[in-house]
Amino acid sequence: MAAVIVLLLTVSIAALELPRLWTGGAKKAVLLYVCMMAAGNVAFAARSFGYALPNPSDWMRVGLAPMTEALTRLGLIAS
Amino acid sequence: MNEQLTPRQLMILVAYFIIGTTILVVPSALAAEAKQSAWILQLAGTGSGLMLIALYVQVFKRNANSNLFQINERLFGRWIGKGISLTIALLVFVFCAQVLYYIGRFVTTQIMPDTPSEAIHVLFIITVVVGMRMGIPSIARTAEIYFPWVLLLFIFFILFIMPDIRVNQLLPAGEFESMSLVRGALQVMSYSFLPMFVTFASLNAAYDWRSSMAKAFVYGTLLSGVMLTVLVMVSTMVLGPDNTTTQLYPTYVVARKINVGNFLQRVEVIVAFLWFILIFIKLILYFDVVIMGIAETFRITKHAKTLTVPVGLLIAIFSAVVYPDYVYQQEWDNTTWVAVALLIGLAYPIALLFLSLFRKRKAAAK
Numbered sequence: 001m002a003a004v005i006v007l008l009l010t011v012s013i014a015a016l017e018l019p020r021l022w023t024g025g026a027k028k029a030v031l032l033y034v035c036m037m038a039a040g041n042v043a044f045a046a047r048s049f050g051y052a053l054p055n056p057s058d059w060m061r062v063g064l065a066p067m068t069e070a071l072t073r074l075g076l077i078a079s
Numbered sequence: 080m081n082e083q084l085t086p087r088q089l090m091i092l093v094a095y096f097i098i099g100t101t102i103l104v105v106p107s108a109l110a111a112e113a114k115q116s117a118w119i120l121q122l123a124g125t126g127s128g129l130m131l132i133a134l135y136v137q138v139f140k141r142n143a144n145s146n147l148f149q150i151n152e153r154l155f156g157r158w159i160g161k162g163i164s165l166t167i168a169l170l171v172f173v174f175c176a177q178v179l180y181y182i183g184r185f186v187t188t189q190i191m192p193d194t195p196s197e198a199i200h201v202l203f204i205i206t207v208v209v210g211m212r213m214g215i216p217s218i219a220r221t222a223e224i225y226f227p228w229v230l231l232l233f234i235f236f237i238l239f240i241m242p243d244i245r246v247n248q249l250l251p252a253g254e255f256e257s258m259s260l261v262r263g264a265l266q267v268m269s270y271s272f273l274p275m276f277v278t279f280a281s282l283n284a285a286y287d288w289r290s291s292m293a294k295a296f297v298y299g300t301l302l303s304g305v306m307l308t309v310l311v312m313v314s315t316m317v318l319g320p321d322n323t324t325t326q327l328y329p330t331y332v333v334a335r336k337i338n339v340g341n342f343l344q345r346v347e348v349i350v351a352f353l354w355f356i357l358i359f360i361k362l363i364l365y366f367d368v369v370i371m372g373i374a375e376t377f378r379i380t381k382h383a384k385t386l387t388v389p390v391g392l393l394i395a396i397f398s399a400v401v402y403p404d405y406v407y408q409q410e411w412d413n414t415t416w417v418a419v420a421l422l423i424g425l426a427y428p429i430a431l432l433f434l435s436l437f438r439k440r441k442a443a444a445k
Contacts, residue, residue: 036389
């Protein structure tokens, strides 16, 4: 239900914003806007149906693990 | 979005940004490192922060009239520059979600325990989106309007808590290991100063370097440094070092103790209001980095404001994802955050400074 409300809200906001952008010739901006809105709706729907979203903090933790380890070994991060 | 900022506005934005979330996290973290001498670590952190500011001002001045993303494309080349800009926008997107989490967590644990944190996140992000659509100059003017109130509330807070202060709680001073001093200063830097580079570099086109912009950075840093040091000292003197370490939000607990003649009580929400203003400004500055980063990468700067709603929606969703629980947050903040902050706040500006110098020499040789 919450996903439907968010979808309706985003569609109404898009209906207000997109025609102005489209007539102004900003097609790239429209494409980006639609993609991001779609991503937002999919992410929200996934969460409201109980699916776990990937956590970007985890990616950063994995990507920076060697640096974090080095800082810990130097004593700059409390172990 | 890039109208000029006045030095006074910049000073206030710098001060708000530095105090921002630091006010919530740092007192207990520093007390854990150095107990009653936590304030010395805060001073050391502010001193080191001033050196970072000097580095940032050098990068900003050498690339005047260009924002961070334009600098990236000019110095690294178009495609690598775009890649770096997008990476920064995505990193700061995560920071936005984390700041929103902080607000939600604070409100739900201290003020409104029965309200779901998602409701707080949505309300707060709506204000940020509306503010962002007004543009950074309007936000800077808002910050200016609130500035006397922030100072006044802070001064009243300190005055009202005076009767509970026990100076002997600060003794013995200076009893900590040298590595604690380094770690504490690094914590202050990682929360307050290191994320400043990407945030204020993305506004670089809005600085008029003919006026005293460099001084604005220094004064903003000094003002926030004084406020934070006083807060850390007051937390230690009122709660004691051990209690400060164990409290989640020590300054809020201190504000709860305000009781003037059994008449003026329960004024802690005023302190919370002060935090909301500071964190709102910090979040909106981060939000601007995300919007400008995406808009510059895809060359849609004229229509950047239209991205605020979809980006706001994504931030609100991910604010419930980035920190699954408090233990995760503590662990991430104490380890990964320090590494991220050093990368974007130290390694990256140094690389930009060297590239700026190299390009200048190359151009002069031609």
